[in-house]
Amino acid sequence: MTSHSLDTLFTWIRTESPTHDVAGVNLMMDLVLDQMKDAPVAIERIKGEQGLGDALILRAGPQTDEPAILIMSHLDTVHPVGTIQKDLPLRIEGDRLYGPGVYDMKASAWYCLEAFKEVARKGTAARPMIYLVTPDEEIGSPMTRPIIEDLARRSAYALVTEPGRDGGKVVTSRKGVGRFDVHVEGRPAHAGSRHADGRNAIYEAARQILAIEAMTDYARGVTTTVGMVSGGTAVNTIPQHCSFPVDLRVETVADGEALTRAILGLKPHNPDFKLTVTGGMNRPPYERTEGTSKLFYHAKSLAAEIGFDLVSAPKVGGGSDGNFTAALGVPTLDGIGIDGDGAHTLQEYGVISSIAPRRELVKRLLETLR
Structure with a gap:
């Protein structure tokens, strides 16, 4: 040069x-x-x-x-x-x-x-x-x-x-890339005097994260990653909200469609929680x-x-x-x-x-x- x-x-x-x-x-x-x-x-x-x-x-x-x-x-x-x-x-x-x-x-x-x-x-x-x-x-x-x-x-x-x-x-x-946002809404309560009244959004989010991470399949070239989590307001308060993004990588169009359905189709483990999932494939394979x-x-x-x-x-x-x-x-x-x-x-x-x-x-x- x-x-x-x-x-x-x-x-x-x-x-x-x-x-x-x-x-x-x-x-x-x-x-x-x-x-x-x-x-x-x-x-x-x-x-x-x-x-x-x-x-x-x-x-x-x-x-x-x-x-x-x-x-x-x-x-x-x-x-x-x-x-x-x-x-x-x-x-x-x-x-x-x-x-x-x-x-x-x-x-x-x-x-x-x-x-x-x-x-x-x-x-x-x-x-x-x-x-x-x-x-x-x-x-x-x-x-x-x-x-x-x-x-x-x-x-x-x-x-x-x-x-x-x-x-x-x-x-x-x-690989194709998918991006999703997951929001969990629970019920706030005092962590000491009203613990039983609360529904911990972070707890429910943790269970959803385990389900999402379990979708990883290295043999098919599928990976799912939760790299950030945001939730709660104070250490002594049962958190009402928790949110996290999901990164999806796939090798084929078919897997992109299947994993998109699976992630968008997530359901709360308890009807007292509200689960909202948005997103989709950002880049096709x-x-x-x-x-x-x-x-x-x-x-x-x-x-x-x-x-x-x-x-x-x-x-x-x-x-x-x-x-x-x-x-x-x-x-x-x-x-x-x-x-x-x-x-x-x-x-x-x-x-x-x-x-x-x-x-x-x-x-x-x-x-x-x-």
């Missing part, structure tokens, strides 16, 4: 952009616009909704009606503003570049946009190119999912710039199809020409926007981003030497996907 390129990437990382910081996310979108200046790229900026930042749709390549190559990056991160000053300072240690969002996924978005711009300038794209830059992937893409699905229906391929996994492996399948396999092997052959071995990771537990495109039958190659580790942690880093070959791979994909 040139010193200018590295300085530009540093600016991206210093521009902290947690999902709900609209100003920070929109500053990132401004940086993309600056990156595209003087390039033959048509730009549509979509104003943010639901308290979220803006999105960008960039179009370039042949002006035809044939299905496009869709590339997707998100510029929201999970790290709160201030992380770069204290907990995860921007720094280089050997071949590692540390900083909030560098691995997931600012470095990847930056160099994939560079590849997109180069192909647009050279006029060498094999098909029309559409680059979607989103502000909300880290919370499940509530604003941009309809946009993703609309663009996917008009695309021949989808490339997702999520980071590479476990040494730079690309992703060709992911991304299953590896024949089309996705062909896309992977095409990318693998290009990587060999460039000088590295491209390997596909086993089915990934986390979801991405690639789940939406794959569910619509679009051949989808995910994890084409930077190698590194530590996503969503204070040890997040990207491998600098992986940038140039992966940028070249993206460029070649855009030039050869017929």
Whole structure:
């Protein structure tokens, strides 16, 4: 990388952009616009909704009606503003570049946009190119999912710039993700003088949690997790309310439907409690199809020409926007981003030497996907 390129990437990382910081996310979108200046790229900026930042749709390549190559990056991160000053300072240690969002996924978005711009300038794209830059992937893409699905229906391929996994492996399948909220209402009472009159919402919630956790089936690739619980008002009061979210991961559409029915169908153990369950599948499973396999092997052959071995990771537990495109039958190659580790942690880093070959791979994909 040139010193200018590295300085530009540093600016991206210093521009902290947690999902709900609209100003920070929109500053990132401004940086993309600056990156595209003087390039033959048509730009549509979509104003943010639901308290979220803006999105960008960039179009370039042949002006035809044939299905496009869709590339997707998100510029929201999970790290709160201030992380770069204290907990995860921007720094280089050997071949590692540390900083909030560098691995997931600012470095990847930056160099994939560079590849997109180069192909647009050279006029060498094999098909029309559409680059979607989103502000909300880290919370499940509530604003941009309809946009993703609309663009996917008009695309021949989808490339997702999520980071590479476990040494730079690309992703060709992911679990589906479900999110649910459970609320238990009991009956409050004084814990000393009126204990028998109370109905402990936390106690009932604990029994529901045991039932939900028991739905985990590793053999089928099904996991259910209750990671947070909120309830009660005072140590000497029988709690009237208790709430908790549920995280569901499944490998197949059928299991998503079955587990959704099971979780939404939970009943209280005692009629004195009221149980309310809401939610559903947030991201459908991304299953590896024949089309996705062909896309992977095409990318693998290009990587060999460039000088590295491209390997596909086993089915990934986390979801991405690639789940939406794959569910619509679009051949989808995910994890084409930077190698590194530590996503969503204070040890997040990207491998600098992986940038140039992966940028070249993206460029070649855009030039050869017929």
